[in-house]
Amino acid sequence: MYSSKELELLELLEEKGYLETKMLADLLALDEETIESMLEKFKQDGILLGFRAMVNWQKINRHDVTAFIDVKVTPKRGRGFDDVAERIYRFPEVTALYLMSGAYDLQVVIRANSLQDVASFVSDKLSPLDSVLSTTTHFKLKTYKHDGILFTPQTEDKRLNITP
Known part of the structure; x- marks a missing residue:
């Protein structure tokens, strides 16, 4: 303790x-x-894993693409989701990987240079894995808040108060 x-x-x-x-x-x-x-x-003890800076890349117009890929997989007997998760997180594009509850088993987060690079990752690397049954890809359009940090300045509400 x-x-x-x-x-x-x-x-x-x-x-x-x-x-x-x-x-x-x-x-x-x-x-x-x-x-x-x-x-x-x-x-x-593996509790403190490192330190990272939180960078707002939107402010300097860096045009990389972040994709969230929901993956349905067949777990392996005796190993569950760990084997397929290990194969997926070894890809250099993968920045995060989560075991999820709900309709999909895993959520893969990747960063790529273009939408085409994301498509290639899904079709050439992720989908061919034996355990992968299906994928659904979502793209980040804008970051408002991440890890408790606001990415957009809070603006004062200038609307008039309405009272009965």
Whole structure:
């Protein structure tokens, strides 16, 4: 089990991203060695997986394509969905892969240069896999919020209040 300080550290890292060890120590009222020890433990336990910047590519007109592909598969006896998931997440285009409840079993997220590249991925790599029964592809048109971060500035509502 993890202490309240360890959980507090994880929450802080999740909210703020990477911070210097000294800053973390000051915020949590701990010494730097304790923070470093906690971070190393989280890495060894597979809890702290890394740090990434959240970039709004829409602001610089980068025209890549993000696709969400719902996949219905036949699970393997004794392994469930893990074998087919492993085959799928090894493709370099795949940025995320989730086991889902509902009509489809897996959701594959890919980033590509064009719609044609997405189509090629689905037809040449994903659909030919033995376990794949069907796919449905959706395309991201615009990001409003991701991982709790707003991508569009909040605007003040300038409409007049209506009162009876």
